[in-house]
Amino acid sequence: METSRELHRLVTGYQVSQAVHVAATLGLSDLLADGPKSVAELADATGADARSLTRLMYAMAAVGLYVGDGDERFANTELGDAFRTDAPNSVAGWARLVGRPYHWQTYASLEHSIRTGENAFAAVHGESVWDYLAKHPAEQKVFDEAMTALSQAVADEVVNAYDFGQFGTVVDVGGGRGMLLAAVLSRYPSVNGVLFDRPDVVAGAHELLSSIGVWQRCRGVGGSFFDSVPDGGDAYLLKAVIHDWPDAESVEILRTCRRSMPAHGRLLLVEQLLDESPDPVRTALSDLTMLVVAGGQERTTDEYRSLLAAAGFDLIRTVPTGSDVFVLEAAPAQ
Numbered sequence: 001m002e003t004s005r006e007l008h009r010l011v012t013g014y015q016v017s018q019a020v021h022v023a024a025t026l027g028l029s030d031l032l033a034d035g036p037k038s039v040a041e042l043a044d045a046t047g048a049d050a051r052s053l054t055r056l057m058y059a060m061a062a063v064g065l066y067v068g069d070g071d072e073r074f075a076n077t078e079l080g081d082a083f084r085t086d087a088p089n090s091v092a093g094w095a096r097l098v099g100r101p102y103h104w105q106t107y108a109s110l111e112h113s114i115r116t117g118e119n120a121f122a123a124v125h126g127e128s129v130w131d132y133l134a135k136h137p138a139e140q141k142v143f144d145e146a147m148t149a150l151s152q153a154v155a156d157e158v159v160n161a162y163d164f165g166q167f168g169t170v171v172d173v174g175g176g177r178g179m180l181l182a183a184v185l186s187r188y189p190s191v192n193g194v195l196f197d198r199p200d201v202v203a204g205a206h207e208l209l210s211s212i213g214v215w216q217r218c219r220g221v222g223g224s225f226f227d228s229v230p231d232g233g234d235a236y237l238l239k240a241v242i243h244d245w246p247d248a249e250s251v252e253i254l255r256t257c258r259r260s261m262p263a264h265g266r267l268l269l270v271e272q273l274l275d276e277s278p279d280p281v282r283t284a285l286s287d288l289t290m291l292v293v294a295g296g297q298e299r300t301t302d303e304y305r306s307l308l309a310a311a312g313f314d315l316i317r318t319v320p321t322g323s324d325v326f327v328l329e330a331a332p333a334q
Ligand SMILES: C[S@@+](CC[C@H](N)C(=O)[O-])C[C@H]1O[C@@H](n2cnc3c(N)ncnc32)[C@H](O)[C@@H]1O
Pocket: 130, 147, 148, 150, 151, 173, 174, 175, 176, 177, 179, 196, 197, 198, 201, 223, 224, 225, 226, 238, 239, 240, 241, 244
């Protein structure tokens, strides 16, 4: 019986994922931050149908996010409170992304990727996720906020584990809205930063970087890392970028960085590692997401070493951060 229940939980995981996505999109944990609320109050605040929202609340109580008093008033549990948008290490931004219909449809074609090896996103939407996002600004915003949430969750660990204070200028390549760069600049006041990403993404970064008080030491540059990246950095930082791409494109991106780097420069990849992951389930599932959504893959330390060598870099060391990501430090091969 237990085995069958366990299997049932695995099979219905998609329902939990979509329900948690809706809870995050409605901001239910945020609304419950100051104490319990009735379903009528929650429905009023979110514009949702009260009867359906009651059913969602009972389902979310069943999986442990909220607790009911038996009279249609609900409160955050410890888990629900950690799901507030402003909670430390919150995954609410990520939850708002993964249930979006275009993302959900893509994952519905996982079988296509497994049977053919092809990227499901391109098969379903007829273009890459990056081209799709460029044409859909509302989705781009949700995506960028999800990346910001994921980066915020590991930023302190990354900047504490690796000494960025040795560099004059750090270029964050594919840096999104600059969450990790902001953490580097906050922790190391002598460092200047360059945020490089696609033009629409960089255009949305000013608010975050100025709210963290580092905009004065930072410059935003829009472009494509298949053409060029800004010159003059002492370190080129790429977090969760190379895992988005197959080997050939990854080598191209790394070569572009190599062309802009001085001989003393450092290349810093911040990535999960299949062979070292402290959370192997998360990393294995992230590998599937890379296959389906972006067309990339998670890799082992040796696979990164080979990729770096093909682009003219020596992997010097991998630095654990205590979170699920590592800093892979590489130098131009002499
Ligand atoms: C998975 S996100 C990671 C964002 C950020 N580094 C982080 O960890 O939060 C990958 C980033 O690569 C950027 N990107 C994709 N194609 C690009 C290109 N051709 N040139 C520059 N950036 C690109 C995306 O816009 C996105 O911000």
